[in-house]
Amino acid sequence: MTDEIRKLLGGYATNTLTERERQVLFEAALDDQELFDALQQEQALRDLLDDPVSRVQIRQALDQPKSAPWWLRWWTWTAAGSAVAASVLTMAIIRTQLAPPQQRAAAVASSQPATAAPLQKQESDADTRPSEPAPIASRPAHSAARQVIRASPALADNERKDFNAPTAAPAAPPPPAEVAAPSQQQIQLDASGRNTETQAQNQGVVGGAISGARQQQDLQANASQLRSFSSKALSVAVTPVPYTLLKRDAAGADQTLAAGAGLNPGDAVRIRVSPTRSGYLFLSREDAPGQFTRVYPETGAGLPVAANGTYVIPASAIDVTASPQRFRVTVIPASAMEVGAAGNLKAKSGLVKKEANPNPPLFVDVVIGPAVR
């Protein structure tokens, strides 16, 4: 069978052939078994197309516009691009949050050189609130000793080294040229409540720091504690709660405490907080190791704050004493409050088991006390 005559096969089923073409094809089929077999196969299609109903349906199918391949559909690429962009953005946010904590060291140093200052303890887990509301403890009497607050860049370096290894966080960025007290960041570690140092506290914060031997010891203890965490259960969330220390001047106005500036006993200090999340803000003071007492506001959920807003707490200034005082600034995200309320309702109804709060409180510890010169 010649290829030229074979090309007429397509016209047999559709009855497209002219009289002459049909004659040529049939004559060839009588002498060519292969062509005859091909024609016999075409008969099935011809019988189908001879049916008017089938013919109309096939015509309708042909008239319908052919759907473009997926790679030619604009919305396919739009969706893919959006997905990629969202993934990149998500990864960028996650990496930013997992970046090495740049802990600002608000060191409270006394005017006496080589005097060690206490360092705030690191605690972990964010399942519970950092402190329970309690009456404000009486303030200690003013001390005559002269106190200053100064930055401690070396401490920040040590902390990065100590905390990066157990948390497997990315390499720490270089420390700022001058770490001033007004700016602050925090590390928050959620380690499923395995804080061996403070059993009563399930939330851990490394916040404002104090230079000195005590500080180094505490950092080493915290690092070893973190290394004991199993990598499976450990999750790290770095959520900054920026704050600035304000010192009341002679005119009664709050002035930003400059780097290296000192504090004297009897000075009045307030904290200016710029929370990164909207929620409720309150201030607690550590009366005993791991025992924080809420001092502002004394009752209620806390001071309602908006993200990136500026709030100065407490209402009455903190008196600087000769002995260091540890305060904790806590921000409970509004979403955490909602989740907690919903979870309580569900728990009461017995519908679901209690789950971990996806929006744990954010807090930072601020230690005000004698610093080392």
Place this chain on the structure above:
Amino acid sequence: MGPIPSGSAERTAPSSREEILEKLRERIVAFAASRMQRDAAEDLTQEVLILLHQKYGHLERLEDLLPLSLQIVRFKMMAFRRKAQRRGEYTQVQVDGIQVPDGSADPLAAAEQREMRERLIAAVAKMGERCRKMFALKLEGKSYAEIRIALGVGSINTVYTWDFRCRKHLMELMGGSWEAGE
């Protein structure tokens, strides 16, 4: 009438009905033998020729006899397959269970045709735009010459080639055969 593909000049057209039927017999036997036993193929061919002789004795031209024989062969082979299935040793049914035909259209043939139609519709949806356009023109009853004009093609041989490729592609989309199970 458009130009005819080359290759037909050396062929000699059968002059009489008997000559046509003789050649048809050879082709039908060979075709049927490729799909069933030789004896059954010869019996089937004999039935086709008897039908052509008795019922369509008035047809003389090849253009009439060949398409008719192709259609009869197809129906006979379908009936043969059905009969063989009914005669199956393990598929026999009681006489009381055999339904009496009501004279309407063969439900099996209708089902096969419906299945083939659905497969064809699905296949044409996957064809390229040019093949779809060509198939649509053919279903409109256009000749190859008219299709050439409609498609704006210079040579009708190009239309023949395109149609041949489109038919081949369509058959591939349907699994290599128009009918399922062929």
